[in-house]
Every structure is written in structure tokens, then in C-alpha cells.
Amino acid sequence: MTPPMSDCILVFNAGSSSIKFALYGVEPLESLLFRGEIEKIGLAPELAVHDAAGKKIVARTLPADLDHDGATREISRLGKDLLHGQRLAAAGHRVVHGGTEYAAPVRIDSEVLAALAKLEPLAPLHQPHNLAPIRALAAHAPDLPQVACFDTGFHRSQAPVAQAFAIPRALSEEGVRRYGFHGISYEYIVSRLREIAPHLAERRLVLAHLGNGASLCAVRNGRSVANTMGFTAVEGLVMGTRCGAIDPGVLLYLMDTHGMDARALEDLIYRKSGLLGVSGISSDMRTLRASQEQAAHEAIALFVYRIVREIGSLAASLGGLDGLVFTAGIGENDKATRAEVAAGCGWLGLVLDEARNHAGEGRISAETSRLEAWVVPTDEERMIARHTASLLGLSASGLAAPP
Ligand code: ADP
Secondary structure, X not given: OOOOOOEEEEEEEEOOOOEEEEEEEOOOOOEEEEEEEEEOOOOOOEEEEEEOOOOEEEEEEOOOOOOHHHHHHHHHHHHHHOOOOOEEEEEEEEEOXXXXXXXXXXXXXXXXXXXXXXXXXXXXXXXXXXXXXXXXXXXXXXXXXXXXXXXXXHHHHOOHHHHOOOOOHHHHXXXXXXXXXXXXXXXXXXXXXXXXXXXXXXXXXXXXXXXXXXXXXXXXXXXXXXXXXXXXXXXXXXXXXXXXXXXXXXXXXXXXXXOOOHHHHHHHHHHOOHHHHHHOOOOXXXXXXXXXXXXXXXXXXXXXXXXXXXHHHHHHHHOOOOEEEEEXXXXXXXXXXXXXXXXXXXXXXXXXXXXXXXXXXXXXXOOOOOOEEEEOOOOHHHHXXXXXXXXXXXXXXXXXXXX
């Protein structure tokens, strides 16, 4: 018997040289059908697709001249091929910046797209790439509903004081303020905690998204209170290639004495700093952990030191701390980073359970720990699929009226 035709949602997470994608069915709710990536766009693009069990089902090299538009078309073609009679009902997108206007997910039309394009100067390295697949789909599949979810959205619950810089008011009003990022990931983690650790989910938490990009978020009652990223995603922690917090006087010094302009500084603080810059070896934590070089140890030590200091700062913003949650590539996989961060949080009452930290999922703190520590894998694509289905009122029987 043929199963009933069900709606599917194609989720896009587009970066400068890669587009990650995932296809979800809405019935049963958020069932992952496959996920994949086109990497090295602009160089030697490669496509890889895995099924829900993680088995590679497609791997091929794509034409070297493939751009974001072509990559999007390739992905939607592939999506349709892999649907097996199910209906592609919508596309959901990760969009880094929603500015002050867009906090909640929004259905995209030409007006919304124009407003999001105006935010490109606020996130020049991300926003144009996020919008490229939206434009491509609007041109090639104009009837497909599209939804944007924002990395900044989760943080709009913060008090005005947490979102402000101490600069002249006119600049703040123009939009020069702390926005915060990784919000889709944090929102997903909160939703997961409500399922797996309901006793903790509404308490005072620091969520640590430690990947190539890295940030911390203070959360109370499931809402963002403060975070380490600011006006841009370069602020805060040491990252793979981004420097994190830096005295703005350093940038003035480099302009005056090294003749650096905005583009040169951008290159320095976004692409040449962080773990890569300090180690001189790699931006990748696995490579640094495997290295015997002193510079690799120093880069990791700085990475951990900054996390520990910022946890203290966020604990102050919450008036105390009940839980610490690790997520993303390093947070989920690097038990040494978790152990080193936990050691720095001993003063807060955190005691790690070594065996649990080694196992690396769920609660990793000891029974005696005053503060709970957890590892919770993030899933930004699933969160986007959830928002897209909910905003559009999607169900197994097709597009329903929004609730
Ligand atoms: P992105 O921000 O690009 O999504 P990820 O969340 O995938 O990044 O995180 C990438 C980081 O995670 C890299 O530094 C990588 O070395 C690290 N990582 C991934 N797996 C492991 C592992 N098993 N041990 C240590 N670090 C890991």
C-alpha cells in the first residue's frame, strides 16, 4: 500500500563557502529524512548526502563554477529526487541577522527579503550568503513558501541594559547595539532540556555553544538574559579563526601604525585570529589537541581561560548559576575542554563525574556537584524545520490554515 503523501520541509543553513541542508517530514513530527552539504563553493564544490541513520547515500564533485544560486538549485533538485512521492511544502532558512525588527520566524516575501538585505552591513560575512538561497528559490520555485529563522531572535528578550553599548545615543538608535547570535541553537537546547532535564530547564543556566564559532548564553526561565556575542559574531570568546573580545584601542593602533584599513582588520579579526592565530597551526580543536607544540597548548589554554572568565560574568548577570550546558562541535566532542572548563568553575560548586564526562552525553556532573553540567547535542536544522512547520501550519495532509 502506498503511504499517504506527506509534507516535507527543506532546511538551508548557508555559509560563505558551504550550504548545509536537511530534509524533514512533518508527519511524524520533524522526522529527519536526510541531511547533506555542498562544501567548497567557489573552489571545488563537493556534495555529500547522508540518510537519517548517517549512511552516505550521495557523494559527488560538482562543476567548479557553481555559485550559491546553482548550489541551491542542485539541492532543491536533489530534495525532490529523494522525496519518493512526498511533497516539498516549504523551505526554512537560517538567517544570521533579524535586526531589531525580526525576532520571531517570519514567512518571506519580497518586502521581508528587502528588509533583511538592508541588514547585510551588520553581518557582511554571513547575511548575504544566508539570503542567496532564498533569492534563488524565489526565482526558481516562486510558489514554495519560505521561512526565515534568526540567530539574533532568541536574545531579544534581554533587558535593554544587556543590549546596550556605552556610546552616544544616536548611534545606539541607528542599531549599534548588542544583538547576540547562535540563538537558534540556544532555543533548541532549551527545548531539549525541557524534555530531558525539566527540573533544570527553567533555572539559571549558562549554555556554551562551542564550535568554530563560539559563544555563551545566560538563560533564565528559558529566556536569554545575556550572551557573549555582540554587534557582530566576532565578539566574546576565542573562536576557530575569530579573536573574540579585543580592546578597540588595538584596532586603532593597527590602523595608525600598520596602515590597516577596515578590510585588513576584518581579515585579521575574523579569519586570522582565534585558535588559528594563537597556535599558528590550525583552527581545528582536534588538530590542536593532537599537537605536541607549545603554541597549540597556549591557544587551547586561552580558549578555556576566556570561557571560564565569561561564565563568571554571565553567572553575575543571572545572580547565581544552577547549570552549565555544553553543545556544538567542541562542546559535544572534546571531553578535555569540558574538564578544563569545569575545573575553572570549581569555585561555583561544579564537580565533574569523570566517567560521565568520558561518555559525553546527558548529565556529566557528579551527584555531589552543587551545579549541574550537561552535554546536549544541538540541532539548528531541526529547530528551523519546527518553526517552519508551525508558522505555515503544515501537516501530513498538506498546507493547512495557520493556527
Ligand atoms: P561550526 O561552527 O562550523 O558549525 P562545529 O560545531 O562543527 O563548527 O565545530 C567544529 C569544531 O569542533 C572544530 O574545532 C573541531 O575540531 C571540533 N570537534 C569536532 N569533533 C571533535 C572531537 N571529536 N574532538 C575535539 N574537537 C572536535
